[in-house]
Amino acid sequence: MNYKKPRDQKDVMQLVKEHDIKFIRLWFTDILGQLKSFAITVEELEVAFTEGMGFDGSSIKGFARIDESDMIARPDPTTFAILSWRPTDKAVARMFCDIYEPDGTPYKGDPRYILKLNLEKAAKKGYTFYLGPELEYFYFRSDRNTEILDEGGYFDYPMDAAEDLRRDTILSLEQLGIKVEYSHHEVAPSQHEIDLRYADALTMADIVMTYRVIVKEVAKQHGVYATFMPKPLFGENGSGMHTHQSLFKGDKNAFFDPKDPYYLSELAKSYIAGLLTHIKEITLVLNQWVNSYKRLVPGYEAPVYICWARKNRSALIRVPLYKPGKEKATRIELRSPDPACNPYLAFASMLKAGLTGVEKKYKLPEPIEKDVYHLSHDERNDLGIDSLPGSLIEAIEYAEKSSILKEAFGEHIFTNLIESKKKEWDDYRIRVFPYEIDRYLPIL
Structure with missing residues (x-):
């Protein structure tokens, strides 16, 4: 239509x-x-x-x-x-x-308003914030179990049981004016990805909300269930929302510098440094569920270690290689967010962290082009590589002390978010799970 x-x-x-x-x-x-x-x-x-x-x-x-x-x-x-x-x-x-x-x-409790406020502050400095997220998700037979549709892997075609679902989803997205770059089967069985063409941050937050609804509605029409749960399958990759982002001044990409070895402007480097410096504080927003931290573990392609690189996909932030004539495509890719976050607050927190680095002229460390997963603890320490919070409660503790998060969100959302997440953690930690029964009941 x-x-x-x-x-x-x-x-x-x-x-x-x-x-x-x-x-x-x-x-x-x-x-x-x-x-x-x-x-x-x-x-x-x-x-x-x-x-x-x-x-x-x-x-x-x-x-x-x-x-x-x-x-x-x-x-x-x-x-x-x-x-x-x-x-x-x-x-x-x-x-x-x-x-x-x-x-x-x-x-003041409206997340869309909070994103608008942060974008207005950026606009006063002359910046427009653009994003292009990659949302991964799973298809299961129902919302009551994790029975998969296929055993396909990355880019698999013959074993891809959801080709028609993705096609119908893309058609529905395009009918709503949402532009799609491409789609494919992801690494885990029954896991998929549809990548969105970049847009300004407010438009993209609205698009992410619409995307999640359409994926689920089309799945329902096909008699299956789609989920953006970060880690539904044990022993398989979880679902991320790798978020490509850049700042423009007018129609010029403020991240691009043709004279720099990495083709990154000083502004871009300080922006990356801001994200690296404050990532622990904003992780609660980017990965807001107990289940999110089942994804953020070494060995399943999710970033755990706080560093940046150009080619190394084990890094938290990746800078895609520059293609001559594609200055506007210069961007960074933050790989830690998951698709179950609140996009309005997630985008606001990314922008705030990055711009804090720009305003305070943070210095960017050298890129780490080694596979960080295979470095020892001592080797990572020698390179100054820190880790993301390992659990929801750890993320809460970092967020609770964050002045930039409180400034970005205001008192109302900051306080209510912390309170809500503490309740979720308390509810989780007092429960007894099958793992504990299987592991401890026979021996204790």
Whole structure:
């Protein structure tokens, strides 16, 4: 379904008439990046634009207390899209919303607003933040077990049981105006990846949320289940969200320097140094679940060690090799995030860490082109290579002391995020798992 991307309320009202839209789904996220949605009829659309739609925020994770629960959702007309998996007769569209207090002030617990604030700060310095994430995921027979669809591996074709699922997913993404670079089977059995063409950070955060919905909806149509759980299979690679990123000034890539041996500007080097310096503090945001740390272990292609490189994929940050004439493609790739994060907060924290390095002129250490996984502990120490947090509670402890995270998110989201993650850790650590019964019951 082809239609021009709307610019304002007037464009949306015209598209609604042209395409016989009956329902509009209003989307936003809680602080953990879980999509929230409610539907209005087209007759309420003008009210939604002018006044916003009220809802109870006390039931949304990390939103208002029960004594200050009234919230207003106001749709962003530029995010209007007709949902490709819904019936075309009396069709359904969606728009992302910005959340407001009843007095009209932006709600400080809205992750989309937090990303906007950080992007505005970057814009005042002349920067536009671009990202291109690679989201990996698994297909299983159902959401109750991890029965795989195939035994395929990286780029496998004959053993790829989900070629049609990926094709239909890409078609659905493109119908919503989301550009895809390529797709393929990933390393683990039944694991897949669809790579998105780069966009500005706010657009990309909205795209990531939409991507996750479409992957799941198309899977449901095919009678299977798609999951972005970071590590669903023991002994296999987990799912990451390698995030390519760059800063532009106008139409020029601020990361590119033709005279540098690595083709990296001093700004790019300080940005990388900022990420390396503050990565432990922001890991809670990039890898926010207990299960995330089952992925971040040596030996399964997930980055664990804090260093950068050009060719070495065991490094936390990789700088893809420069191709002559492709200055705009100069970028860095942060390899630690997983696809179950909140993209609004994840992108905001990456930008904050990187720009802190730029503002304070951090010096970038030399790249590590050795396979870090095969270095001994002493060899890594000699090279000054540190490690990411090894568990959720360790990540919480680093985040809790982080001034840059608190500054990026504000008091409300910072406090609620820490509190929520502590509750998750407490819930996890008091449970008894089958491993413990199998291992200890016969001997203790």
